[in-house]
Amino acid sequence: MPSLISGMAYVRLSAPDLGRMQAFLEDFGMVTVARDARRLYMRGIGDSPFLHVTELGDPGAAGFAYDLADPERLAEAAKLPGAGPVEPLDAPGGGERVRLRGPDGLGIELVAGRERVAPLPPRPLVRGPEGESRTTGPARIRRIAHTAYMSRNLPEVIDWYQRTLGVIPSDELFVGETGNTLGQFNRVDLGEEPVDHHVIFLLRGRKDGMHHVSYEVEGVDDIFFGFDHMAGAGRDHVRGIGRHALGSQIFNYWMSPFEQMHEHWISQERLTANSKFNLIRIGEGMSYDTGEKPSKRFVEQASPLVPPLP
Structure with missing residues (x-):
């Protein structure tokens, strides 16, 4: 049966200073x-009304939100x-x-019926009379x-996502012998419609929390x-620029002022429901990518779970 969800809608984080978070996210793009006084909503250039919510509170991750593949399945x-019940957003x-x-207490929202907004104009690709090659x-x-998402209860969390949301595995990483799972990438199942390599990466760790949230860029x-812009603004760089071998993804990671990791991301690979699932042996520290070896800070990152505002 196809997935209950079609993809991510937004992430809900928490921070004690909405102004500082707003400045970071504007630098991020x-x-x-x-x-x-209680919430900050941010959008991108696409037609989603918002992609990111920050609530006033202790630093952490308050929840992940997903678009339903079929709005008629909200009652289901x-x-x-x-x-909980169906309620207005x-x-x-x-x-x-x-x-x-x-299973670990992370808030999950399944959403439908949001009004789309007009996309922002695309970046011009033809140089104008006064233009130049540089983009700033x-x-x-x-x-x-x-x-x-990092969990101390990885098998239980993988099982919950697959049973509850109908996601399917794309690749599984293990250390040493098969069964010693370090993490699993799961994608949505939309049949023959091509989808991203994963909508969630579930990984094993010593604590529970959000490892990172990823945003696709225009190009x-x-x-x-x-x-260049983030570095010039003095933002906290964690890893990149590099390429994830799985998913053919170019990446760069930045930390918010409140220790929540955000990724700039773009990918060329797409999968369907029939794409092969692979078991892949890797070294410790998720070292399976092009570029520098991941730092201890990157590998152990997990923004703590916090309750959403009522």
């Missing part, structure tokens, strides 16, 4: 949609074990949602792509001039 989602774009929690300023964020150049 997002556009402010709305802000009040409300019957999932532990799920009080946020830009409106819509409805069902809330539930993953922040990267242009197109959409939210995926999250990575590969955004990775590079986005790097």
Whole structure:
């Protein structure tokens, strides 16, 4: 049966200073949609009303939100074990949602019916009479792509995502012998429709929390001039620029002022429901990519789970 979800809608984080978070996200490449005393909403250049929510509170991750593959399945989602009722989504774009929690307590939102917004104009690709080759300023964020989540209970979490949301495995990483799973990439199942390599990466760790949230940029150049802009603004660089071998993904990672890792990302590989699942042996520290070996900070990153605001 196809996945219950079609992809990510937004991430819900928490921070004690919405102004500092807003400045970071604008440097990262997002556009402010709305802000009040309790919440900050940010969008990209696409038609989503927002891609990122920051709530006022202790630093951490408050939840992951997914678009339903079929809005008619919202009532079905409300019957999932532990799920709440269908309720209005009080946020830009409106819509409805069902809330539930993953095995570790991470908040999950299943959303439908959000009003789309007009995309922002694309970056000009033809040089004008006064133009030049250089592009400066922040990267242009197109959409939210995926999250990575660390758990002390990896088999249980993998099973929950596959049973509850209907995601399917793309690649599994193991150390030493098969069964010593370090992490598993899971994608949505939309049949013959091509999808990203993964909508979530679930990895084993000594704590529970969000490893990172990933945003697709408009073009590969955004990775590079986005790097220049973030570095010039004094932002906290964690890893990159590099290429993940799995998914053919060019990446660069940045840490928010409140220790929440954000990725600039673009990928060439797409999969369907029939794409092969691979078991892949790797070395310790997720060292399976082009570029420098991942640092201890990158490997052990996990933003703690915090409750969302009521």
